Amino acid sequence: MLNYSVDPSLLLSSVPRGTELDLWHDKAFVSLVGFQFLKTRVFGISFPFHRNFDEINLRFYVKRNEANETRRGVVFIKEIVPRRVIAAVARAFYGENYVSLPMSHKLLATDQNSTAAEYAWKSQASWNKLQLWAAGKPELPVGGSEEQFITEHYWGYASQKDGRCVEYRVEHLPWRVWRAQSSWFEGDATSVYGSNLAATLTCPPTSAFLAEGSPVTVFRGRVL
Numbered sequence: 001m002l003n004y005s006v007d008p009s010l011l012l013s014s015v016p017r018g019t020e021l022d023l024w025h026d027k028a029f030v031s032l033v034g035f036q037f038l039k040t041r042v043f044g045i046s047f048p049f050h051r052n053f054d055e056i057n058l059r060f061y062v063k064r065n066e067a068n069e070t071r072r073g074v075v076f077i078k079e080i081v082p083r084r085v086i087a088a089v090a091r092a093f094y095g096e097n098y099v100s101l102p103m104s105h106k107l108l109a110t111d112q113n114s115t116a117a118e119y120a121w122k123s124q125a126s127w128n129k130l131q132l133w134a135a136g137k138p139e140l141p142v143g144g145s146e147e148q149f150i151t152e153h154y155w156g157y158a159s160q161k162d163g164r165c166v167e168y169r170v171e172h173l174p175w176r177v178w179r180a181q182s183s184w185f186e187g188d189a190t191s192v193y194g195s196n197l198a199a200t201l202t203c204p205p206t207s208a209f210l211a212e213g214s215p216v217t218v219f220r221g222r223v224l
Helices: 084-094 146-151 195-201
Strands: 002-006 028-037 053-066 069-081 098-100 103-111 114-123 126-135 155-159 165-171 177-186 207-211
Touching (some): 002 195, 028 195, 053 103, 053 114, 069 084, 069 165, 146 177
Parallel strands (some): 069 155
Antiparallel strands (some): 028 053, 053 069, 103 114, 114 126, 126 177, 155 165, 177 207
């Protein structure tokens, strides 16, 4: 997870109806996240050749009040997966902005106390990569920390073509995380994210984490 503090005005046009930007210490963040889906099932069904795959997404953070509850959620600017069928299913059920591109990943344990990770995708003629090196042991985020803010949003929100918003719940245990010792993005992401956000990614990230992950359930969405 490579995290960038950005001018909120870059995100306002993408905030779904009924939500507002969720800020951490008055800062708006976007995160470039690479991860693996493993043993994936859709409505309990596992599809051959579509169980294990990579995803890279660029996301930001919003919140919504429902009765006496503040629902803190994620909005995906773009999600990249390696297979067209996966992208089509996600667009159909959640209205998310999925695309299919060639992808790769590397996970390396350099020694007993350090780990390196790399996720990449190919856009047009070039490869784009996010890379991270972490040392030590992972820990649960401290309450109120940046790590908790980035990793513990348990709702998803997606604007629809008709202007409405789909809300869905995401359930998982809190993740243990490493704070990165070094991290960077390299490539030209303009064709995927547009010039303004691509320019953000060329700057050093404000912070970067590596998370262990866990079993995750994504519930069926509802239109607000």
